Amino acid sequence: MLLDRTIAPDFKVINSIHLPEAKSHTLDNGIKLHVINIGDQPVVRLECIFEAGNWQEEYPGASFFAIKMLPEGTQNYISSEISEAFDRIGAFIDLNHSSDRTGIVVYCLSRFLPDVLPLVQELIQKAIFPEKELEELRNITLQNLRVNKEKTSYLASIELRAGLFGKDHPYGKTQNETDIESIKLENITAHFDRFIKNGKCTIILAGLVEDNDVDIIKQYLGKYIAGNETGAIVHDPKLSYAGKEILVEKLDSVQSSIRIGRRLFTRHHPDYFKMLVTNEILGGYFGSRLMKNIREEKGLTYGISSNVITLRHEGYFMIGTDVKKEFTQQTIDEIKKEIYRLQTELVDNEELQTVKNFMAGEFAGSLNTAFEIADRQKILLLDGLPADFFNRYIDQIHATTSEDIMEMANTYLRPDEMLEVVVGGK
Numbered sequence: 229m230l231l232d233r234t235i236a237p238d239f240k241v242i243n244s245i246h247l248p249e250a251k252s253h254t255l256d257n258g259i260k261l262h263v264i265n266i267g268d269q270p271v272v273r274l275e276c277i278f279e280a281g282n283w284q285e286e287y288p289g290a291s292f293f294a295i296k297m298l299p300e301g302t303q304n305y306i307s308s309e310i311s312e313a314f315d316r317i318g319a320f321i322d323l324n325h326s327s328d329r330t331g332i333v334v335y336c337l338s339r340f341l342p343d344v345l346p347l348v349q350e351l352i353q354k355a356i357f358p359e360k361e362l363e364e365l366r367n368i369t370l371q372n373l374r375v376n377k378e379k380t381s382y383l384a385s386i387e388l389r390a391g392l393f394g395k396d397h398p399y400g401k402t403q404n405e406t407d408i409e410s411i412k413l414e415n416i417t418a419h420f421d422r423f424i425k426n427g428k429c430t431i432i433l434a435g436l437v438e439d440n441d442v443d444i445i446k447q448y449l450g451k452y453i454a455g456n457e458t459g460a461i462v463h464d465p466k467l468s469y470a471g472k473e474i475l476v477e478k479l480d481s482v483q484s485s486i487r488i489g490r491r492l493f494t495r496h497h498p499d500y501f502k503m504l505v506t507n508e509i510l511g512g513y514f515g516s517r518l519m520k521n522i523r524e525e526k527g528l529t530y531g532i533s534s535n536v537i538t539l540r541h542e543g544y545f546m547i548g549t550d551v552k553k554e555f556t557q558q559t560i561d562e563i564k565k566e567i568y569r570l571q572t573e574l575v576d577n578e579e580l581q582t583v584k585n586f587m588a589g590e591f592a593g594s595l596n597t598a599f600e601i602a603d604r605q606k607i608l609l610l611d612g613l614p615a616d617f618f619n620r621y622i623d624q625i626h627a628t629t630s631e632d633i634m635e636m637a638n639t640y641l642r643p644d645e646m647l648e649v650v651v652g653g654k
Contacts, residue, residue: 245592247618250432250605253442255450263442264434264605267598270338272435276348276449277331277610280423282398283541284461288407290419293365295323295330297416298424300361303354307361310347317343327398328540329610330424338436345448353425353452357417366408373403380478381550384485384651387474391647392491392544393465399542400465430610434602465491465542469647476651484556484652488563489546490645495538495613499636501624503545506636507536508583509575510566511547513590515582517566518547526562528555540611545640556654570637574630588622 250262278295285291299321300307314321319336332351336344376382386402393400431449433441469490493500504512511518511534518532532549551559595601604618 287415380485388487492543
């Protein structure tokens with residue numbers, strides 16, 4: 229039977245989802261353990277998450293080097309022995325760093341969790357930061373930074389964040405060669421001692437969890453002194469950026485990278501879901517208005533997008549694209565034109581329903597694996613959101629009206645209240 233490709237296949241509108249809840253425990257040392265028991269494969273992911281990112285550091289770069297150096301040597305093992313110990317049981321370790329937090333992530337077969345835990349405990353409690361390995365990481369970091377600084381897209385993104393939050397704010401600061409070259413071992417160990425070894429930690433165990441796994445975690449990660457509160461650390465971005473334009477010229481570049489944005493809000497804000505729909509229509513997916521206009525109709529770029537970025541204490545909105553230098557101003561004008569359309573014309577029901585269906589389907593599709601579901605639960609746990617936040621996601625998306633879109637565009641997408649960054653030239 230031949231398939232008639234002129235007829236769209238049937239589809240079903242997704243109206244609700246339900247995330248399994250995490251089961252929470254408090255270890256003897258006060259550390260919180262959250263268990264998300266889900267999945268069919270005998271695999272688990274162990275995460276030890278520390279309040280130890282840029283937000284907490286006293287010396288620039290200390291949080292990055294403190295977490296990245298953990299497997300480079302401990303009191304009992306050299307770096308090669310640590311790697312071999314994880315490889316022997318087929319475990320994979322990743323070390324995460326962000327402005328808000330740092331973390332140790334280990335993937336392994338469920339039956340090897342008892343072998344992984346003493347290694348993780350060793351990293352948290354007995355890391356020694358050998359000088360040779362520190363110099364190697366310093367050199368690799370410098371090389372990566374120098375490569376990135378040749379990219380207009382990288383420079384535009386860091387200029388936007390610095391312009392929105394300030395170069396000394398945790399959300400605006402970025403790596404620079406001076407800080408990397410000058411950071412001392414004592415700066416790194418001080419951050420490690422305060423925020424990792426003796427700091428606040430949250431443990432999340434996800435996957436096919438066995439009955440005795442919680443007891444084993446208590447044995448290895450619940451006995452040492454940890455979980456000490458370090459007090460509230462406040463960084464207030466008082467920078468004024470509305471209507472400003474930043475141009476960073478790169479004469480050797482054939483293209484310009486454009487970033488337009490503003491500070492926004494976190495997931496706790498009442499307009500969060502309405503703003504997600506507004507963003508999706510403007511530039512959030514391949515069929516968005518920015519893509520149709522600037523990519524498909526004008527042919528000015530291969531891709532353009534807008535994003536609502538949510539951090540722990542703040543958020544921001546960003547439009548980004550890369551174009552030939554001679555198309556820079558035309559592209560900016562077209563972006564503003566699409567924003568103006570959202571502010572003055574109601575989105576028709578067909579376009580709005582298409583976007584809602586796409587968002588609902590994309591969200592449901594992002595929950596295919598145990599670890600993807602755990603990632604959603606992790607957001608709830610770490611950011612203190614209501615337990616039903618994601619269960620209400622699709623309801624909130626479908627409840628957004630055309631009038632809401634216009635209101636969001638007029639409230640949060642005013643070009644005269646945004647920062648415009650161009651790296652390359654006009």
